[in-house]
Amino acid sequence: MSDGLIELDGVEKVFDVRRRAGLLRRERRQVRAVDGISFTVPRGEMVGYIGPNGAGKSTTIKMLTGILTPSGGRLRVAGIDPSRERTRLARRIGVVFGQRTTLWWDLPLRDSYQLVRRMYRIPDDRYRVNLERCVELLDLRDLLEVPVRQLSLGQRMRGDIAAALLHDPEVLYLDEPTIGLDVVSKAKVREFLRSVNTEQGMTVLLTTHDLTDIEQLCSRVMVIDHGRLMYDGGLAELHAVGESERTLVVDFERELPPVELPGARCERVDGPRQWLVFPAGSSAAPLVAELAARHPVVDLSVREPVIEDVIARMYAESSAVV
Amino acid sequence: MSLYAAVAVSGFRRHSTYRVATAAGIFTNTVFGLIMAYTYIALWDQRPHLGGYDQSMAITYVWIGQALFITVAVLGGGFQDELIERIRSGDVAIDLYRPADLQAWWLASDLGRAAFHLIGRGIVPMLFGALFFDLTMPGTPLTWVFFILSVAIGVVVSFALRYLVVLSAFWLMDGGGVTTISGLATMFFSGMLLPLNVFPGTLGEVARLLPWSALLQVPADIFLGVHTGSGLLKALAFQAGWAVVLLGTGRALQAVATRKVVVQGG
Known part of the structure; x- marks a missing residue:
């Protein structure tokens, strides 16, 4: 095998969906959300993972975090089988869901980060350095004492990204990190992600609907549709392939x-x-x-x-x- | 401080911020306490020593019930609605990829909540009852210690039961029906309406063996001095036994739930 940090080989995820068919009868139908996907992401690369709604992006991310178990194929992240050793893997990955928050609604940002520190058993000096860096680059200084529910979407998103990075993850999954953000917030988030990738060499897998995210951040892009990998390569070539x-x-x-x-x-x-x-x-x-x-x-x-x-x-x- | 201690503290603090709700709750518990106290007085006038309690013990039972009502979450609530909503919306995905145990996390948070409710909503109704009625108070400080311990185990049993209710949402995608049924069962079988020892025959025997009796009946009997010596230890062991069994069931069910069931949406 290559020295990929993320390795997928023929990964599948099949869901059983029950549907009403008549008054009492239910029909069972199989949905192949992910249908034989293979790719490798080497350490330090920033990859865009794109596709229309329902293409299988989030299902892939959930399998990569270990929340969902693949129905078939082989999947490794940092050498770990995610669904078997979810907790061990969790200490080495960071996840940001644009549409969900990992922060605690009622708590000020700082208290949320304290919980994260305990959860990931982050050494005090690492925690201080990482928090300071995030606060600086994501402009969080004035927000630390504010309860999360009072933050704007852009502020909350920045707060979430910081929370995902405090424990020095090797891999960062970003699921639509710029969704719903205004232009300024988007630019801030992108700038920060670029620095995390280039300066710390963090491996990043990014799903998005915003092509600008990909253009500005990723050298490589993967396109998925109907659970299959349609394209894996550079962005410029994607346009050529797609005759866009x-x-x-x-x-x-x-x-x-x-x-x-x-x-x-x-x-x-x-x-x-x-x-x-x-x-x-x-x-x-x-x-x-x-x-x-x-x-x-x-x-x-x-x-x-x-x-x-x-x-x-x-x-x-x-x-x-x- | 360990992670789960920090979670418990944040659970405590979270509930302590709702001051108006706390005041309204104290008022409600006190009013209900009054209504039930006068009902019990009428009942025990007719049937002195019903269920082995004298009238003072019966009234004390009422005020213990009001003090613990929200602490042992007779009608559910607390973490329950929040976690059901997280399962329904799919936010539980976030809880699952964290390097923390889902059940231990929510138990810690619920213990924090219960500690606040015992202090914030328990003391005032109890003082009010003691002021206006002739209550049977524990004779020794040690009885207080065992009472608090018993309440703590009662909260764990209550949590474990509610956790099972919550897990049903993984399959039903809506916890409303199960929550209602569970609330009714808890109301009746915890002894919140009437002490379980006044129920006759088989119904009473069964009710006293069910886990819900660990929520109110057992702590109240320890407070009232019904259990002493080895009986006291047996009562605590009864509670602890249910706590272990129910937490274990929750754990097993949680493993099945997270393995089999699709995490919703997104």
């Missing part, structure tokens, strides 16, 4: 016939505004230069491809191949 497109929205000074440019096509015209579509892999700069040279341009903006579309297109393609 960016859109250049241009406002001209006056109404023009649809413009024709090499490497782009006009998708829509609405008065002086036109939508030009071009491959996500190529740069917008030559297009913009060309446009400005030919026509009087008032304003421009570039729309990034939506990750769901990229994945949807990829999925449609792969099922066509299979």
